[in-house]
Amino acid sequence: MNNIRQYQVPLQKYMALTELQERNERLFYKLLIDNVEELLPIVYTPTVGEACQKFGSIFRRPQGLYISLKEKGKVLEVLKNWPERTVQVIVVTDGERILGLGDLGCQGMGIPVGKLALYTALGGVRPSACLPITIDVGTNNKQLLEDEFYIGLRQKRTTGKEYADLLDEFMSAVKQNYGEKVLIQFEDFANHNAFQLLEKYRRTHLVFNDDIQGTAAVVLAGVVAALRLVGGSLSEHKFLFLGAGEAGTGIAELIALEISKKTKTPVEETRKKIWLVDSKGLIVSSRKDSLQQFKKPWAHEHEPIDNLLDAVKAIKPTVLIGSSGVGRTFTKEVIEAVSSFNEKPLILALSNPTSQSECTAEEAYTWSKGRAIFASGSPFDPVEYNGKVYVPGQSNNAYIFPGFGLGLVISGAIRVHDDMLLAASESLAGEVTEEYFEKGLIYPPFSNIRKISAHIAANVAAKAYELGLATRLPRPENLVKYAESCMYSPVYRNYR
Ligand SMILES: NC(=O)C1=CN([C@@H]2O[C@H](COP(=O)(O)OP(=O)(O)OC[C@H]3O[C@@H](n4cnc5c(N)ncnc54)[C@H](OP(=O)(O)O)[C@@H]3O)[C@@H](O)[C@H]2O)C=CC1
Ligand SMILES: CC(=O)C(=O)O
Ligand SMILES: [Mg+2]
Numbered sequence: 001m002n003n004i005r006q007y008q009v010p011l012q013k014y015m016a017l018t019e020l021q022e023r024n025e026r027l028f029y030k031l032l033i034d035n036v037e038e039l040l041p042i043v044y045t046p047t048v049g050e051a052c053q054k055f056g057s058i059f060r061r062p063q064g065l066y067i068s069l070k071e072k073g074k075v076l077e078v079l080k081n082w083p084e085r086t087v088q089v090i091v092v093t094d095g096e097r098i099l100g101l102g103d104l105g106c107q108g109m110g111i112p113v114g115k116l117a118l119y120t121a122l123g124g125v126r127p128s129a130c131l132p133i134t135i136d137v138g139t140n141n142k143q144l145l146e147d148e149f150y151i152g153l154r155q156k157r158t159t160g161k162e163y164a165d166l167l168d169e170f171m172s173a174v175k176q177n178y179g180e181k182v183l184i185q186f187e188d189f190a191n192h193n194a195f196q197l198l199e200k201y202r203r204t205h206l207v208f209n210d211d212i213q214g215t216a217a218v219v220l221a222g223v224v225a226a227l228r229l230v231g232g233s234l235s236e237h238k239f240l241f242l243g244a245g246e247a248g249t250g251i252a253e254l255i256a257l258e259i260s261k262k263t264k265t266p267v268e269e270t271r272k273k274i275w276l277v278d279s280k281g282l283i284v285s286s287r288k289d290s291l292q293q294f295k296k297p298w299a300h301e302h303e304p305i306d307n308l309l310d311a312v313k314a315i316k317p318t319v320l321i322g323s324s325g326v327g328r329t330f331t332k333e334v335i336e337a338v339s340s341f342n343e344k345p346l347i348l349a350l351s352n353p354t355s356q357s358e359c360t361a362e363e364a365y366t367w368s369k370g371r372a373i374f375a376s377g378s379p380f381d382p383v384e385y386n387g388k389v390y391v392p393g394q395s396n397n398a399y400i401f402p403g404f405g406l407g408l409v410i411s412g413a414i415r416v417h418d419d420m421l422l423a424a425s426e427s428l429a430g431e432v433t434e435e436y437f438e439k440g441l442i443y444p445p446f447s448n449i450r451k452i453s454a455h456i457a458a459n460v461a462a463k464a465y466e467l468g469l470a471t472r473l474p475r476p477e478n479l480v481k482y483a484e485s486c487m488y489s490p491v492y493r494n495y496r
């Protein structure tokens with residue numbers, strides 16, 4: 001840590017940690033686990049975003065497996081080149097929507113590598129059982145195509161049948177090589193592929209889309225926890241999203257599902273509490289014909305509104321959620337408006353990395369005159385306002401996916417079910433105790449994450465057994481203890 005702390009520039013810390021991960025993996029994980037709050041912003045958002053942007057020029061050795069269009073017809077052979085035979089979790093991207101930074105092509109590899117480092121450090125999945133994969137179908141990022149250090153295919157993205165065929169070959173090869181119980185986590189695909197891939201493979205493979213499903217579980221947990229501060233039940237709140245893509249509609253759907261289950265109301269009804277704004281304005285029924293499939297359920301009756309501020313004034317949400325990938329969109333006027341009709345507005349600025357956050361923590365607290373309950377996708381330091389210190393929480397799927405994946409792995413689950421997401425979410429919400437509420441936090445600190453992950457894993461595994469989706473039989477009696485016993489720890493053996 002002393003060495004890492006010598007570096008002033010976060011990207012240099014990232015590079016030093018990458019070298020450490022390659023040189024002494026056990027020490028890397030020991031550092032990460034013991035200093036999780038300090039190192040998370042380096043191996044994960046925001047620094048991992050910068051690392052992906054500059055990936056070509058900081059590249060040393062491949063840390064994951066690249067599968068390119070050139071390998072069409074040979075994907076199984078390529079998979080067999082990976083030296084580990086037992087793989088439990090794959091995180092795969094095609095690099096088209098890296099955080100809120102857009103299409104970074106092959107340079108998106110930093111994301112699967114970073115996510116899997118968290119699978120090990122936060123969720124205890126053995127490093128050797130983690131496989132980062134980037135599928136290289138080209139990039140539409142002109143700057144990268146012209147960059148002499150770009151490491152990927154120098155061509156525009158392929159789409160349509162060629163794309164679908166490569167993905168299909170990949171999905172079959174993974175199952176053939178690693179069996180039915182390997183978890184495939186889709187990460188940072190653009191939404192025009194993400195929803196289709198999830199829909200296509202969720203009945204045949206153990207697949208999980210972190211941006212749609214993991215984000216949904218973490219946000220639902222934060223909102224449920226926040227209700228203890230704000231008051232009211234979930235069904236009494238009104239939600240407005242800026243951004244109606246994977247994160248926005250994924251969260252909206254899980255909230256609607258939870259309200260539906262709690263109030264025994266059809267989900268078609270509970271969706272009416274939730275409104276979304278996209279780049280064209282409020283999603284309303286008059287736009288229905290031109291909307292992408294995943295937005296259609298959110299097209300409620302309302303006159304068209306083309307901007308967020310007017311939507312806030314018209315809808316009067318109690319919860320405002322940013323999932324647009326565009327920074328500084330929660331302006332002073334927007335935050336003042338939402339604070340004018342809420343004693344304690346709940347404001348979540350989910351977009352990553354920090355540069356894309358809809359507002360800063362300081363802006364949220366200052367413009368709401370210290371009344372906002374605020375959390376963000378990338379971390380912000382505590383803020384002092386009017387002599388009081390406010391500690392913003394981090395609303396990031398990193399709270400969910402490591403424990404969620406561990407739960408699937410230890411139960412030998414063969415499919416993901418929405419009820420497992422609700423189970424993970426409930427478990428996380430239950431970890432927020434009074435001492436955190438007093439600081440305004442709606443998530444527990446990451447320093448407790450391994451314990452939290454073990455509880456999430458146990459809850460998810462319990463649900464897998466209940467649903468008949470678990471294959472590890474008999475069911476362990478104490479699932480928390482069992483989860484803990486399965487977790488990798490970076491300790492050295494004692495030799496006599
Ligand atoms: N905190 C967390 O754990 C997570 C955070 N994220 C972050 O959320 C962001 C979005 O991700 P994701 O949902 O996958 O992305 P998508 O591309 O799927 O969705 C983005 C949405 O934002 C809308 N949008 C874009 N620009 C504007 C604008 N100027 N005004 C209003 N709406 C706009 C888009 O509109 P249109 O449809 O019209 O193009 C689209 O609906 C990213 O920054 C990502 O890092 C994602 C997952 C997890
Ligand atoms: C956190 C995450 O998954 C994202 O920003 O895409
Ligand atoms: Mg993501």
